[in-house]
Amino acid sequence: MSSLKDIRTDYTKGIITSDDLAACPADQLSKWINEADKAGLSDPNAFCLSTLNKDGFPNGRIVLARRIDSEGLVFYTNKNSAKGVEIESLAKAGATFFWAHLQRQVRLNGEVSHLSDEESDRYFASRPRSSQIGAWASSQSESMASREELESKQAKFESKFKSLSVVPRPPHWGGYIISIEEVEFWQGRASRLHDRVKYIKSSEGWSKRLLQP
Numbered sequence: 001m002s003s004l005k006d007i008r009t010d011y012t013k014g015i016i017t018s019d020d021l022a023a024c025p026a027d028q029l030s031k032w033i034n035e036a037d038k039a040g041l042s043d044p045n046a047f048c049l050s051t052l053n054k055d056g057f058p059n060g061r062i063v064l065a066r067r068i069d070s071e072g073l074v075f076y077t078n079k080n081s082a083k084g085v086e087i088e089s090l091a092k093a094g095a096t097f098f099w100a101h102l103q104r105q106v107r108l109n110g111e112v113s114h115l116s117d118e119e120s121d122r123y124f125a126s127r128p129r130s131s132q133i134g135a136w137a138s139s140q141s142e143s144m145a146s147r148e149e150l151e152s153k154q155a156k157f158e159s160k161f162k163s164l165s166v167v168p169r170p171p172h173w174g175g176y177i178i179s180i181e182e183v184e185f186w187q188g189r190a191s192r193l194h195d196r197v198k199y200i201k202s203s204e205g206w207s208k209r210l211l212q213p
Contacts, residue, residue, distance in 0.1 A: 009103075009188075010190065011103050011187075011188030011189050011190060011192075011194065012103075012188075012190060013101075013102055013103040013104075013187075013188065014102070014103070014104075014187055015187060015189065015195055016185060016187040016195045016197060017195070017197070017210075018197055018208040018209075018210060021185060021197055021208060023205075023206060024070060024206060025108070025180055025183040025185075025199040025206060026068050026069050026070050026072075026073075026180060028185065029068055029073075029097070029106055029108075029183070030068050030069075032097075032099070032102075032104060032106065032185075033045055033065070033068070033097070035102065036099045036101075036102060036104075039099075039101060039102060041099055041101055041102075043064065044099065045064050045065040045066075046062050046063070046064055046065075046097075047062070047063065047064075047065055047073075047095045047096055047097045048060045048061065048062055048095070048096040048097075048098075049061055049062075049063045049075065049083060049093060049094075049095055050093060050094040050095070050096070051082075051083050051086035051087055051090070051092075051093050051094075052086060052089075052090050052092075053082070053086055054086075054089060059082060059083065059086060060096075061083065063075045063077065063083075065095075066123060066175070067177075071177060071179070072110065072177040072178050072179040072180055073095055073108070073110075073177065073178045073180065074115065074175055074176070074177045074178075075175065075176055075178075076120065076123060076124075076173070076174065076175045076176075077140075077173070077174075077176070078135065078138065078140035078141075078170075078172055078173050079172050079173065079174055080139070080140060080141070080172045081140040081141045082140075082141045087112050087176065091111055091112045091113065092109065092110070092111055092112060093109065093110070093112045093178050094107065094108070094109040095107070095108050095109070095178060103187065103188035104185075104186065104187055104188070105185075105186040106183065106184070106185050106186070107183070107184050107186075108178070108180050108181075108182060108183035108184070109178075109181060109182050110178045110179040110180050110181040110182070111178070111179045111181065112176050112177070112178050112179075113176065113177055113179070114174060114175070114176060114177075115174060115175030115176060115177055117174070119175060120169060120173070120174035120175045121169050123175060124169040124173065125166065125169075129167060132167040132169075133154060133157050133158050133161065133167060134154060135169075135170050135173045136153075136157040136161075136167075136170050137150060137153040137154040137156070137157050138150065138153075180201075181201060182198070182199070182200075182201070183198070183199045184196060184197065184198045184199070184211070185197045185198075185199075189213070192213060193213050194213040195210075195213075196210065196211035196212070196213060197209070197210060197211070198210075198211050
């Protein structure tokens with residue numbers, strides 16, 4: 001393996017200017033995700049969700065965006081998980097997307113709120129049945145003695161819901177939406193003189209500003 005200090009990448013995949021980007025950052029983010037998908041990248045909607053724990057330390061983990069529009073960015077999870085508990089304590093979060101092959105990054109932050117039960121129910125119903133059962137079986141972020149303990153719980157809930165055509169959504173599982181308050185788009189450029197465009201939100205809508213790399 002090469003020494004970390006010697007690993008370098010030439011950034012030559014593209015350029016961006018303020019005029020290139022959509023007026024609404026959610027539209028631009030959706031466009032970049034679609035382009036990553038068309039490029040054949042795995043999980044193009046994956047992002048690092050960052051929250052703060054009770055000691056003030058940031059926690060990051062990869063989750064999947066399930067809806068992006070002018071209202072914000074939607075994801076789903078176990079509400080009793082570390083991220084769920086941290087969001088309940090401080091309803092703010094950051095999201096960072098990175099597509100290495102396209103040499104692009106987007107980072108945003110905003111206030112977090114719960115989705116309605118109706119929207120969470122609709123999305124849960126669209127999931128594979130095995131994932132629905134898994135949502136019941138996993139007490140996310142809690143310790144366990146062995147993998148067999150989890151598999152035993154999975155089998156228990158498979159048996160419990162065997163006669164049901166529709167698996168109900170667990171009360172501890174649902175959706176969140178991050179309102180987009182700040183967002184920056186980054187495109188790698190040669191000589192580390194990267195392109196950065198920040199969207200600024202005001203009562204009149206969004207404006208864009210170029211940032212130095």
